[in-house]
Amino acid sequence: MSTKTSLHKTLGTWLTLGVTLLWLLGVIASGVVARHEMNEVFDSALEETAQRILPLAVTDILNREGDPGLERVLALKEHNEYLTYLVRNKSGKLLLQSHDADPQIFGAFPREGFSDTLTHRIYGESAISETLYIEVAEPLDHRREAVLDTSLALLLPLIFLIPISLVGVWWVIKRSLRRVVRLQQSIEVRGGGDLSPVAVERLPEEFEPIMISVNRLLERLRRAIEAERSFTANSAHELRTPLATSLAKLQRLKTETQDAGVKAQASEIEESLRTLARLSEKLLELAKAEGGSxxxxxxxxxxxxxxxxxxxxxxxxxxxxxxxxxxxxxxxxxxxxxxxxxxxxxxxxxxxxxxxxxxxxxxxxxxxxxxxxxxxxxxxxxxxxxxxxxxxxxxxxxxxxxxxxxxxxxxxxxxxxxxxxxxxxxxxxxxxxxxxxxxxxx
The missing domain is CATH 3.30.565.10 (Histidine kinase-like ATPase, C-terminal domain)
Structure with missing residues (x-):
């Protein structure tokens, strides 16, 4: 399993994930703020509705003849009624209600201010020394639907923005690292014998010292190899010359002497010198082979x-x-x-x-x-x-x-x-x- 990682892929992946996560957190935060503000608006609407309807309802009830009974406000036409209300006296007797109101969602007795049930948000207001009460109810599902629609409206653009940001981030990173990639390729494609300096113009500031250090190392290596080659050549010459001279003098000695013992010893020395010459040649070849050239x-x-x-x-x-x-x-x-x-x-x-x-x-x-x-x-x-x-x-x-x-x-x-x-x-x-x-x- 390879453990190599690409700077391009790492930056592209993490930047995209980071931007996406920040956007999601922004949408969530925006949704929370929008929910809070919308609840305030809805509560204000409940309160304003109650205060607008209550004087009209009181006037209507007081102008009735005889015992005021329950009256239902007729709707001019069919419509979805998000706000429903009813008017009751202090004992809880119904006097007036909107056409779509359900008394079951309200409590047994009226009360002032805001209150919540499992399904509705209710606001109550009193009049005539707390003898008449109006209560306006709004379904909580309506509020949740409004918050959800707002959150989706904030979230839907991300479906298009995330791919665009992904392409944009990768393009910017690729463009920013193109000279770094060129530096990598120039080092990667060269053979082991190419010790010429690496030249890439306008590298990012963080990578410029790397190229300078690589060039310094290549220069030191080139000088070391040249010194090794020079030493090998000079050593070969210096070793061959005295060995050849010794062999020539020894062969001359063999031809000039008449002593059989001296000739035998000279032959042995000659063979040793030839062996030494071959060994020195091989050692010089080995030194050259191990010199990296x-x-x-x-x-x-x-x-x-x-x-x-x-x-x-x-x-x-x-x-x-x-x-x-x-x-x-x-x-x-x-x-x-x-x-x-x-x-x-x-x-x-x-x-x-x-x-x-x-x-x-x-x-x-x-x-x-x-x-x-x-x-x-x-x-x-x-x-x-x-x-x-x-x-x-x-x-x-x-x-x-x-x-x-x-x-x-x-x-x-x-x-x-x-x-x-x-x-x-x-x-x-x-x-x-x-x-x-x-x-x-x-």
């Missing part, structure tokens, strides 16, 4: 490099190398010197540890698969796994430093190449095979 900033064709290295060894072991390369170019960012060192060590290893009268097959395909295969004894799996380490040899009787495959391993690790070792080789009952999957640039 396996990749280059420019694309090279590997085919002529492979042909050149193979031709050098064809002179040393005539007829033992079978080379199979494509006619087209095989281009890669693998450093040409690193590739030459890699191929040289694989060929030396195949020649030294393979059967003398059997050929070594070297092949390179169009898609960058390099194989070096020889014939010989099968290497046990537990020993095969140790070949990537330094100073490990399959046969102590053969000449060699034991670091050839370690050099190859260092170069492949630095270049991100997969090295596969097999014994027996693929399609054979014996032998040894080294296979590399080199990344090809189209």
């Amino acid at each position: 396996a990749l280059s900033e420019q694309v090279d064709n590997l085919v002529p490099i492979l042909r050149m290295v193979a031709s050098d060894y064809d002179h040393q072991a005539p007829g033992r190398l079978l080379l199979n390369v494509p006619d087209d170019a095989v281009r890669s960012l693998l450093d040409r010197d690193a590739f030459a060192i890699l191929v040289r060590n694989l060929i030396e290893n195949a020649l030294r540890h393979g059967t003398d009268d059997q050929p070594v097959n070297i092949s390179l395909t169009d898609d960058g698969i390099l194989r070096v295969v020889n014939r010989g004894e099968v290497v046990l799996p537990e020993k095969l796994a140790l070949f990537r380490n330094r100073f490990v040899r399959s046969n102590t009787k053969t000449q060699g430093s034991g670091i050839g495959l370690a050099i190859v391993e260092a170069i492949t690790n630095g270049a991100g190449i997969t090295l596969n070792l097999r014994s027996p080789a693929a399609g054979q009952s014996d032998g040894f095979e080294a296979e590399l999957n080199i990344v090809v640039v189209e």
Whole structure:
């Protein structure tokens, strides 16, 4: 399960959720305020209605002849009556009521002021020394419906505003982070050998120090690699010269002396010097391979490099190398010197540890698969796994430093190449095979 998070997605998601939540809280707060204000308006309407109707009702009741009985106010036309009222005396006797009034919703005796039942809000007012009372009732469902309609009127625009805000937030974030994304892409797409400075103009203030620090690190790394390459070249020259001089003087001594014992000792010293020369060469190659310079900033064709290295060894072991390369170019960012060192060590290893009268097959395909295969004894799996380490040899009787495959391993690790070792080789009952999957640039 990936734990990576995107700054773009994180900001977009949380800002959208935050804005949506704030809007919802605003609607709820607006609904609460609207409910409070509407209740005040409705209560004022109840009170005003009672005070307007009461004088008319009192006049009507006092002008009646005889015992005033119940009268119902006739409606001029059918309509929904949200406000209903009735007029009673102090004992609760009905004297007047609206056409749609239900006496059951009122109490047994009239009373002044506001009161609530389970279904209605009631306001009472008295007149003529509290002998006549009017009570006006309003259904609570009417108030709830009004509050609900108001809240929905506030909420419905959010259905359109939330998607618009989502698109707007993501667009603003994407536009604000486009140069940060460009910085990320410029670092991500470059190969391990590209140490040129990262250049992205007008970065946000928070990311500018990151680019500066990355460029400083790249500059330090470039200088370190250049110093390593310079040291490798200078060291190789300084070591080769005294060793070659010593070998030349020793060979001259062998030709000038007539003492058989001195000649034998000189031959032993000569062999030791040659071994030291080969070891110093391998150590310098290992230092170069581990110096992080396996990749280059420019694309090279590997085919002529492979042909050149193979031709050098064809002179040393005539007829033992079978080379199979494509006619087209095989281009890669693998450093040409690193590739030459890699191929040289694989060929030396195949020649030294393979059967003398059997050929070594070297092949390179169009898609960058390099194989070096020889014939010989099968290497046990537990020993095969140790070949990537330094100073490990399959046969102590053969000449060699034991670091050839370690050099190859260092170069492949630095270049991100997969090295596969097999014994027996693929399609054979014996032998040894080294296979590399080199990344090809189209």
